[in-house]
Amino acid sequence: EAGVTQFPSHSVIEKGQTVTLRCDPISGHDNLYWYRRVMGKEIKFLLHFVKESKQDESGMPNNRFLAERTGGTYSTLKVQPAELEDSGVYFCASSRGTVLPGGYTFGSGTRLTVV
Amino acid sequence: GQNIDQPTEMTATEGAIVQINCTYQTSGFNGLFWYQQHAGEAPTFLSYNVLDGLEEKGRFSSFLSRSKGYSYLLLKELQMKDSASYLCAVSGTTDSWGKLQFGAGTQVVVTP
Numbered sequence: 001e002a003g004v005t006q007f008p009s010h011s012v013i014e015k016g017q018t019v020t021l022r023c024d025p026i027s028g029h030d031n032l033y034w035y036r037r038v039m040g041k042e043i044k045f046l047l048h049f050v051k052e053s054k055q056d057e058s059g060m061p062n063n064r065f066l067a068e069r070t071g072g073t074y075s076t077l078k079v080q081p082a083e084l085e086d087s088g089v090y091f092c093a094s095s096r097g098t099v100l101p102g103g104y105t106f107g108s109g110t111r112l113t114v115v
Numbered sequence: 116g117q118n119i120d121q122p123t124e125m126t127a128t129e130g131a132i133v134q135i136n137c138t139y140q141t142s143g144f145n146g147l148f149w150y151q152q153h154a155g156e157a158p159t160f161l162s163y164n165v166l167d168g169l170e171e172k173g174r175f176s177s178f179l180s181r182s183k184g185y186s187y188l189l190l191k192e193l194q195m196k197d198s199a200s201y202l203c204a205v206s207g208t209t210d211s212w213g214k215l216q217f218g219a220g221t222q223v224v225v226t227p
Contacts, residue, residue: 033213035215035217041219042217042219108155108156
């Protein structure tokens with residue numbers, strides 16, 4: 001089966017601009033997660049979708065971040081307006097269920113640089 | 116507060132054994148997971164522990180002591196390709212197993 005796909009793989013934008021990251025989960029995976037790794041820090045949870053619904057968005061940093069998952073398929077994460085501290089690697093992961101994160105597959109990430 | 120601690124870096128020789136320790140303090144506990152991440156790539160799942168004890172999967176084993184808030188990942192017969200970052204992660208919420216709290220990762224360097 002195809003893995004979790006994220007694009008773009010890299011994005012460099014200026015402070016104040018808008019960027020939209022996309023994640024295509026593995027087909028049939030109802031659970032989709034966004035995580036972020038800021039340089040030098042650990043990977044941190046942003047939010048969790050079950051199908052098209054937000055199950056948990058407790059990790060979203062502020063209202064400049066908007067995540068959507070239309071139709072319960074792919075998801076987008078928009079940052080508007082971007083700030084310097086938003087730079088980092090944004091990972092998406094998906095799983096069929098939530099009981100076994102062993103089946104939790106990560107994408108390769110989008111490296112976002114805000115200059 | 117909630118904390119997951121693991122060493123920053125470890126170096127070992129090809130063919131040797133390396134043990135990566137992880138200690139955690141979280142408000143809840145459902146399970147502990149180990150992931151491997153090569154530079155620029157996706158983290159890949161290695162193992163998980165829900166109950167105390169040792170789980171073995173080929174060259175990799177993981178141990179958990181819930182009473183001590185402690186786990187380790189054991190890598191045996193090290194190969195050059197094992198040079199990577201190893202991430203300890205805890206699932207600590209009852210409503211969502213998938214929400215993981217990660218440690219900062221341990222960079223393992225395997226030398227010839």
